[in-house]
Amino acid sequence: MTDPSPGWREALEPEPAAAAAVFGEHLPTARRFTENLAQYGEELGLIGPLELPRLWSRHVVNSGLVAPLLRSGLIGDVGSGAGLPGILLAIARPDVHLTLIEPMERRVAWLNRQVGELGLDNVDVVRARAEEAKLKGRLDQVTARAVSALRTLIPITAPLLRPGGELVLMKGGGVEGEIGAAEKAIRKYRLQDVEVVVLGEGVVDDVTRVFRARVPVQA
Numbered sequence: 001m002t003d004p005s006p007g008w009r010e011a012l013e014p015e016p017a018a019a020a021a022v023f024g025e026h027l028p029t030a031r032r033f034t035e036n037l038a039q040y041g042e043e044l045g046l047i048g049p050l051e052l053p054r055l056w057s058r059h060v061v062n063s064g065l066v067a068p069l070l071r072s073g074l075i076g077d078v079g080s081g082a083g084l085p086g087i088l089l090a091i092a093r094p095d096v097h098l099t100l101i102e103p104m105e106r107r108v109a110w111l112n113r114q115v116g117e118l119g120l121d122n123v124d125v126v127r128a129r130a131e132e133a134k135l136k137g138r139l140d141q142v143t144a145r146a147v148s149a150l151r152t153l154i155p156i157t158a159p160l161l162r163p164g165g166e167l168v169l170m171k172g173g174g175v176e177g178e179i180g181a182a183e184k185a186i187r188k189y190r191l192q193d194v195e196v197v198v199l200g201e202g203v204v205d206d207v208t209r210v211f212r213a214r215v216p217v218q219a
């Protein structure tokens with residue numbers, strides 16, 4: 001294990017009130033993960049050097065806001081990286097099973113270490129690119145955050161869904177433009193009920209936008 005970043009505690013954003021609203025009784029586990037990420041994230045190349053002053057609001061709470069959109073079942077998080085949103089969703093929703101899909105060895109090692117340390121028994125970690133993960137047609141929902149634009153993200157995530165399964169893809173303010181540019185992929189995968197869900201209004205300064213859509217029930 002690498003040494004903690006010096007001064008991480010002073011640099012870390014104070015926990016916002018929204019964290020308790022988002023994580024409820026699971027806040028102590030979310031807090032532990034956030035502190036682990038603050039200590040080791042920069043050294044391990046998981047977060048940038050400027051992220052600590054906004055780690056809670058921009059990354060942790062932002063990820064946790066998606067939890068109410070999860071149904072029960074099998075959820076895949078593509079490109080989990082530091083564990084965003086996958087680890088935080090597993091913390092907030094112990095009733096669902098999360099499969100974290102991440103190709104980079106060092107990130108996979110970090111994710112496995114967090115799963116063990118936080119005692120998350122509803123998570124497994126698969127080292128693979130989404131296109132090569134042996135999960136085709138298996139998942140009820142797929143999440144992703146900061147992996148790629150919808151035009152390229154839909155073709156790597158939609159095939160993982162079972163018929164009737166749902167994409168829950170976290171996006172920034174440019175999501176409407178991304179949807180326009182992804183028209184061909186949306187048609188190819190016959191996505192239905194395409195919508196942008198805005199989460200966290202009145203709770204956080206930076207709202208979370210989610211591209212949500214379903215694949216057809218009939219193949």
Ligand SMILES: C[S@@+](CC[C@H](N)C(=O)[O-])C[C@H]1O[C@@H](n2cnc3c(N)ncnc32)[C@H](O)[C@@H]1O
Nearest residue numbers: 078079080081084102103104129130145146147
């Ligand atoms: C910019 S990071 C974002 C990580 C995390 N989701 C977050 O929000 O901080 C993108 C991650 O996606 C992973 N990735 C890129 N292409 C992928 C693919 N085809 N399948 C699965 N993961 C992929 C990378 O290894 C990296 O960890």
